[in-house]
Amino acid sequence: MKNLVSQCPIEEVMQVLSGRWPTLLIYYLKDGTKRFSDLRRDNPTISHKMLTFELRKLEDAGIVTRTEFEGYPLRVEYDLTPAGLRLVPLIDALGEWWEETGDSERVDAGALQTTSVE
Amino acid sequence: MKNLVSQCPIEEVMQVLSGRWPTLLIYYLKDGTKRFSDLRRDNPTISHKMLTFELRKLEDAGIVTRTEFEGYPLRVEYDLTPAGLRLVPLIDALGEWWEETGDSERVDAGALQTTSVE
């Protein structure tokens, strides 16, 4: 984690939430405690390296907690923090906005165009 | 723009909003019509390549409109669409969440730690 000190809070949140995984992981953790392997099953296309990396980022951001238990095989549990839980409805709202906005307002892949005033 | 067709709407919104610029550009466009050069002034560290690229993405997503005027020097204006305007409060909410959550709950740079149950 390098430079979280920027001007505006929006820039800072986006540094944490940007990318494919952060919001998805939060989404899966909504359902309660998950282990590393659970999250991999939930999302089979993430590599284990990415998963550890993203989980650390969320941990550092105060969104998830990581709890490591003694004994073998190793067991580690991930949960949303209270702050993480408060974040869930905001992410949901983005998803709803996207659905409401609908494909009709978006450009069909392949057929880009530009409004020209002549 | 490659593959916007995925399972979940959250994954799709994040494909558009991820990165440093999209939310910032939306933020600046909140204030009303902006030209290309205005946006570069608002945000001096973005390269022209990135700015055009990001603006196209937002246009394709139905968040901004691009209006090109005849005459020289060229003039192009960017505005938020109604959908873009509806998005603004959602982004604001993320920024507020970040501020409320506060640095105290986040890990100080350089001093990472892990909860260990022994």
Added chain:
DNA sequence: TCGTGGTTACAAAAAGGTGCGTAATTTACT
């Protein structure tokens, strides 16, 4: 030997920066 939750090194892919070219008109200089 397998399963868990990692780490590390190396390789591939994606993102991003820099600089040049372009359009048609105005302004600036000689």
Added chain:
DNA sequence: AGTAAATTACGCACCTTTTTGTAACCACGA
């Protein structure tokens, strides 16, 4: 008058940086 330069919003090619994937290795115990 004639030429040169600046202007705006890009596209394109080349190159560097960052991100992500792959594979191998570790610990330990059943």
